[in-house]
Amino acid sequence: MSALDVFGAETSVARYWVQLQVRDKLVGGVPSSASVIKGWLKSRMEIGDRDLQELTQKTLAERFPDRQPSADELAQALLESDAAPSINGFKRIPDTGELAFEGRCVKAALKEWANSAYPGTDWDGKTTTKPQVGRPLPKGFRKGLMSTLAERVFIPEVYIGLGVKEPSGVEERIKHVMTAQGPRSSISRVEYVDRPVLTFEVRVHDDFLPLQAWARIWERGEDIGIGSDRGRSDGKFELLAFDRITS
Structure with missing residues (x-):
């Protein structure tokens, strides 16, 4: 109508x-949504992105001092950090x-x-x-x-x-x-x-x-x-x- x-x-x-x-x-x-940014972080970690190295090492020391996290856990931790990247899409x-x-x-x-x-x-x-x-x-x-x-x-x-x-x-x-x-x-x-x-x-x-x-x-x-x-x-x-x- x-x-x-x-x-x-x-x-x-x-x-x-x-x-x-x-x-x-x-x-x-x-x-972009958190899921899109998280997926991007995981893909960049897999290829050893230099720009993420410093943030990754800092996050590992602060959040996972006693164990090696999975890629999914690490990406989530990076996403929650103050230096998390933003992506427009x-x-x-x-x-x-x-x-x-x-x-x-x-x-x-x-x-x-x-x-x-x-x-x-x-x-x-x-x-x-x-x-x-x-x-x-x-x-x-x-x-x-x-x-x-x-x-x-x-x-x-x-x-x-x-x-x-x-x-x-x-x-x-x-x-x-x-x-x-x-x-x-x-x-x-x-x-x-x-x-x-x-x-x-x-x-x-x-x-x-x-x-x-x-x-x-x-x-x-x-x-x-x-x-x-x-x-x-x-x-x-x-x-x-x-x-x-x-x-």
């Missing part, structure tokens, strides 16, 4: 099927465990690209008298495209599957930030998936944007990228399809 069913009205929503191919790495930005689709990119993140990206493509209050197709597509915007409509898109464009999928159940890898990256105490550097760890294909739907109320505007937005998106660490040029993609759904 929906509002259209209740009122017996016709929909004013246009639906588009979108598919894009990430060119290199899609980087996750969601803090992806959410997983319930029931299947497939890694996923969130629909809300796609909408946030669309807003960013739209603001970059049309930073003012005018955009291709905006009119108060004779709309090119859909329905006319109100006379004197003054909002910019980013604000208008936020109210009229939606991604129905909560999770967009990436086609894999495990990341392609975990990378350590140096972050440079400015704090009240001056510039600081830190190491962050991120999950990434190599060259995933994302397929999802875009719902547009009143179909207010002409294809000329959509082309400019997606072109800007291809260069800005999607996902985390876009400043390192991760997440750049190629748009494969933007097709109106007629059924």
Whole structure:
């Protein structure tokens, strides 16, 4: 049951099927669960990661002075330490465990690209008298495209599957930030998936944007990228399809 069913009205929503191919790495930005971090610690211990050596020896001396713990026990002890690593990654689709990119993140990206493509209050197709597509915007409509898109464009999928159940890898990256105490550097760890294909739907109320505007937005998106660490040029993609759904 929906509002259209209740009122017996016709929909004013246009639906588009979108598919894009990430060119290199899609980087996750969601803090990982303890189980994911624990698994990463165990795998790094197995290959003798130098960065974990000091923390491992300290933990062994403090927590297990009289015996050699199992890999699982040691990983749990490392996880509970003050120096435990953090890993940003992806959410997983319930029931299947497939890694996923969130629909809300796609909408946030669309807003960013739209603001970059049309930073003012005018955009291709905006009119108060004779709309090119859909329905006319109100006379004197003054909002910019980013604000208008936020109210009229939606991604129905909560999770967009990436086609894999495990990341392609975990990378350590140096972050440079400015704090009240001056510039600081830190190491962050991120999950990434190599060259995933994302397929999802875009719902547009009143179909207010002409294809000329959509082309400019997606072109800007291809260069800005999607996902985390876009400043390192991760997440750049190629748009494969933007097709109106007629059924």
